[in-house]
Amino acid sequence: MRYKYLVVLLIFKLGVVSVAFGQQQNRPNIVWIVSEDNSKHYLKLFDEHGAETPNIEKLANHGILFSRAFSNTPVCSAARSTLITSSYGPRLATHYHRKIKKVPTPDGVEMFPAYLRRAGYYTTNNAKEDYNVVKANNVWDESSSKASWRNREGNQPFFHVQNIGTTHESRLHFTEEEMRKGTETDMASMFVQPNHPQTELFKYSNARYHDKIKQMDAELGAVVAELKKDGLLKNTFIFYYGDHGGVLPGSKGYINEMGVHVPLVVHIPDEYRHLAPAEVGSTNDAFVSFVDFGVTVLNLAGLKVPKGMDGKPFLGKGVSVTDLEKRKETFSYADRFDEKYDMVRAVRKGKFKYTRNYQPFNFDGLMNNYRYKQLGYQQWHDLYEANKLNTVQARFFEPKQPEELYDLEADPYETNNLANKAEYQNILKELRANLNSRVSKMPDLSFYPEFFLIKNAFDNPVAFGQRHKKDIKKYIKTANLMLLDFEKAKSKIAKGLHSSDPWERYWALINCSAFGMEAKEFAGQAAEIAIHDSELINKVRAAEFLGLIRFQDPVEVMTKALYNSNDGAEALLILNSIVLMKDCQYAYDFNIVKSQVNQKVLEEPEVQRRLEYIGLKDL
Template identity: 60%
Template sequence: MSCKTMGKWMVLVCLVCLQWSVSAQERPNIVWIVSEDNSKHYLKLFDDNGVETPHIEKLAQQGVKFTRAFSNGAVCSVARSAIISGCYGPRTGTQFHRHQEPAPMPDGVEMFPAYLRKAGYYTANNAKEDYNFVKGDNVWDESSKKASWKNRGANQPFFYVHNIGTTHESRLHFSKEDMQQPTKVNPDAYQVQPNHPDTELFRYTNAYYRDKIQQMDAQLGEVVEKLEADGLLDDTFIFYYGDHGGVLPGSKGYIYETGLHVPMVVYVPKKYQHLVAAPTGGETDAFVSFVDLGPTVLHLAGVEVPAGMDGKPFLGKAVSAKKLAKRNITYGYADRFDEKYDLVRSVRKGKYKYIRSYQPFTIDGLQNNYRYKQLAYEEWRSLYLDGKLDHAQTAFFEPRPAEMLFDVEEDPYETKNLAKDPQFAKTLRDLRDELHEWVTSMPDLSFYPEHVLLSDALTDPVTFGKQNKKQIQRYLAIADLMLQPFDQVQSRLAKALASEDPWERYWALIACSTFGTDAELFYDQAETMQQTDPELLNRIRAAEFLAVAKGQNPEKAMTEALCKSENPTEALLMLNTITLMNSAPYGFAVRVEASRLNPVVRDDNQVKWRLEYLTH
């Protein structure tokens, strides 16, 4: 190649590089500052009963306050899996906290920072990941406690996540001796939630938590100061949000508003205000969910949002004020939190919240070892057992209605169930239909027990869901029989109990437990099933039905089925039922001898947590 030709190529390369550099500079930097375990209820910026957070408030003055921001799951790994994928957990098999095995990303979808990297962004995470997905090598340029935006290339735009653990649940595991140390905020300055007992311990816990929130706010301020010192504020969107709800009892792990409704503020640089439909220094009531966060960042960066993501952008070009105003719905889900199982789904539309409990005889306050390290949880349960709580405070420890409906503007702590009120019959039907459509359209994989998903679906949960969509719809239809009068569904229950499909029998037994004594004509059939059903879980469910409805001691049937299990995940679900039977209001004494269990089952960590409680 001649020198003249070489020179032309060099000029061309330089022009391309210059064009990339200019293009990169025109794209915004995006920073997320994420606090752990904070719902909006405890920050004064969002709630009168909250504490001042001056640094977050300053961001809001130069940005937008999102008054309707929601996690989709109420616990870390589930919430963060929705964020990193832009997909709902029950569809992708990532709905269980502390997943036994990670799921693959859906076909055609990568963790969203990978798309930013391909577009030339530097991606850095400091430092929590906590995904229920298999993570590829293409997600982060750096993910560690030392990660920063400082290691990017010259003129390279960046996406940086800074996690603050100061408000994490573990920080509220103080002892009685620790309570001798006074809190910085006045414990009497904040109202105790109406579903909590108003005791010295709860007031102290409230104040202690708010102390931590103020510490978190100061740490957020330090990150913003570093960005300012580096001259980056004019080019950088800064998102602040809580990674799911708070950790006062009954919030984290539950899909009540205190578990899902998070604080969110987005600082908007002046040069990018045209990308934000809401007014700077103002607020918006538009509903945004965690599945929307990844698509929003991609959209702001000028990167196409993959069709396989469930979320939609709420900032950026083409997101008009009119479109923003139409966003008025969010969905929530709760399944397994460590060793505690549940199956609850929710939809909030406008000011109304509908919660569907698919196993309503389960109690919210079921033992969870890590959760009950918090003194307030222990006191709450003790006061319940002593009969010292009012109706709103006892609900946490008693069976729930299958359907609950709340006006969360009038009743922010969801203490007044409107589901039986004729005035709200249409609202109930509409939200029931809304949730049903969402659950069936995913489809929701949780209508199979977790151990079945691990063995049959884990290689490709999304495809498994599509292939088994009709079966899932049948299971849901059987579960929904509990919403109708028993005499109208008796024949369909009888058919499901006799089905060759084990999971039709499974859901029929759960429905029978919900009906209680109304389903007494199935007692004899359940007696047979608890001894001979080919599925060990169905033996447990049959014994559960007879215990809940008939008051029959389930110990023999349950322990025999448990001892035959060779699958730790199957056994963990069995132990959940056994723990429920040992809890108020059921009050049985089902003893478990660890030495009788299969060694593979006995050595599982989460099984150990259950055994620790049951054999204490």
């Protein structure tokens, strides 16, 4: 009897395993093939000036081409953190590149592959991670340059990520000697976008990058061939996309369309056509963003989307053609990229794009070491200094407007700002309200300086944001004073300058710098803040304003603040203002003595880059 019981029990258990395994087999496989640093503009499939990509075109012929896909943010670690969490970076504090400190995922939420793995998927990543969020051990079965779906057991369903670095920005770190060797793509045929200098160097850069796009396409084709060899195309969704925009000057690191509008093609397998709301072989104009990619994978796998994620699925069960037609907006963000600080947000709705520059005096061309390794950046800057650029090309090196509005159908390279034109005020106000609602509800943590967040919020940024939602709304309201006429704003700016809240003073000072000479009446008070404020960064912001209006030389105040800082992240923000003062039209002269900079500050790599650029004295 005991023997018969064991046999029955074994048969029962095998039956349970068989059912569970059968359920796994009914799930589709999902593969992401990711190319680095290229916006949709470099593929002819998406743009008339792009390169031919026959392998990606084959995927599109048996899938859906999404013509409105966006990375949310224009640089690697911030974009990949958005992908892996399916959440907006400014809410999680994952949007600073490169990370000074990693943050945890929100309470009760995991990186999305962990849910797949728990459901029986084999999860692999080959091989780039680059997350600004702490990774748990339950995310990948394998994450390495050798990771492959072929290491799974039997017919176990899998999720695989294949990264292709061929198109990375570093591929344009060429020398003049390399340039003389020419390119496979005909340089003479190259289109140079209107905000770039129309030079041979920029033609060569475009042609060289087209060569890299074609090479990437061949490498993608090799991955697809391996899937076909294994008989997997019939039950595998294949996503091809760029990990953010780029790569020529003024794109990677900037939230214009060249920085965030990415190519996306999804191959639809025959066995799972019912999970695609659009026809195979079609082009779809639905707005989809990186926050949506992870939850879309979960939905394709038949898994419930966790409540703590921001994205919405655009494929899978429950998604209809009508749902796709309603998707007409995307939200983008940019903050610190390496050693360069700025704070920019954007909302695109349909053909209109609204960009909000919260610190408009931080001109786009401000020194960023890695960017300026490109000869294109160097030439662009040199031509500006030589006064050889037209108005559109010169904008990159000049202060911005707090608000920008573009009709992207008429002006795809964002050269004609419509924000001050009377006939566009209704759409401007609508998109302004849209963006203000987003940053308030999120809430957007960047209304605090990064160094303050690292000290006070990074153990649980989401919870910190919820606790300080009222304060953040107050800072947003203060920051938006620069959108008013100065006469209407000045009494509130004065109140902010007198506030007991250091971050209200911080934003009041930024308003002064944004208004420039209009705010000269606050110069005396700013001079007092530069001496007496309790926060070093407020002393620096006050000196920055005084320097921008040429009321007072900012060198002494900023240099002293740098010497008094013992926090690398705080010092980095101070150094951003120092570089701005050095490179602005007044070219203030700084003499930083290395021995007077705190050793702890010197340990921060991004600080080292700034100090190398400024130049140090050893006394």
